Amino acid sequence: xxxxxxxxQIPFPPVQIFVSYPWPRGNDACNxxxxxxxxxxxxxxxxxxAEDVKRRAEKRSPPDRILDIRINRLRGLHGQHLLDTLRTRxxxxxxxxxxxxxxxxxxxxxxxxIELGIALGLGxxxxxxxxxxxxxxxxxxxxxxxxxxxxxTKHGDSVALSxxxxxxxxxxxxxxxxxxxxxxxxxxxxxxxxxxxDDPSDPTNSPVSD
Numbered sequence: 001x002x003x004x005x006x007x008x009q010i011p012f013p014p015v016q017i018f019v020s021y022p023w024p025r026g027n028d029a030c031n032x033x034x035x036x037x038x039x040x041x042x043x044x045x046x047x048x049x050a051e052d053v054k055r056r057a058e059k060r061s062p063p064d065r066i067l068d069i070r071i072n073r074l075r076g077l078h079g080q081h082l083l084d085t086l087r088t089r090x091x092x093x094x095x096x097x098x099x100x101x102x103x104x105x106x107x108x109x110x111x112x113x114i115e116l117g118i119a120l121g122l123g124x125x126x127x128x129x130x131x132x133x134x135x136x137x138x139x140x141x142x143x144x145x146x147x148x149x150x151x152x153t154k155h156g157d158s159v160a161l162s163x164x165x166x167x168x169x170x171x172x173x174x175x176x177x178x179x180x181x182x183x184x185x186x187x188x189x190x191x192x193x194x195x196x197x198d199d200p201s202d203p204t205n206s207p208v209s210d
Contacts, residue, residue: 012184014068015175017046018093020116022102022109023075033073037157042133043195045161046071046097049168050193053175057185067184069175071195074115083118090119094178095171099133105154107138116144131171136162 021039024032033039050069057067074089074096076082090096098116102109116132124130125146134140136151150167152159161167179185 012066012068012182014070015094015178015182015184016092017050017069017071017095017097018074018089019043019046019071020074020096020098020112022099022112023073024103038159041158042097042099043071045164045168046171047193047195049171050175053172053179054193056176057179061185065184067179069193071193086115087118087122090115090124091122093124093129095129095131095174096124097131097133097171101133101135101138101152101159105135105137105152105159108134108141128174131167133159133161 019042021042023039024036050071054067054069061067072089072093074086074093076085096119098112098119100108100112100116116130119125119130128148130147132140132144132147132149133152134149136153140149148170151162153162176185
């Protein structure tokens, strides 16, 4: 094995993005998530920014570095205490994106607000790791002042961000900052940005009920 091959084996922890969202309810929630236009639009927006970060990283990459970005739905696991698993995932998330609106965009989702509260208790606000999305028509609770908040309006079955460019720029800057701090910028043949709901065979791929 050459030195170069050995460098290729150096592991770096992936950048973990966790998304909290008003997930569909019911027995067929997993399949509903895969066809939910609002979730698909949000996931694709995040993935587009992550792919842009990877392209930028490749231009300034030493050959032995790899940039791995993973997009995960924030949800508990069956057979485990729900709040414990949520707390663990929130704690290890590098970026948390919290859509606090309910399914109809007429109010707030209590589960997401609880998860946002856990993030606040863990000090995630201090690291500028939390991105809050909310319905434009709803006033932001005063206790959430200080978070990066992006409004959205309902657009058919999906939503449209009021400041999409600003959200993209802030998320891009955060991902680049994490990658630089970890020395992960990154080699040319880095893996695809992955989302944990891309694999329908994943037995743990079930959302927290709304």
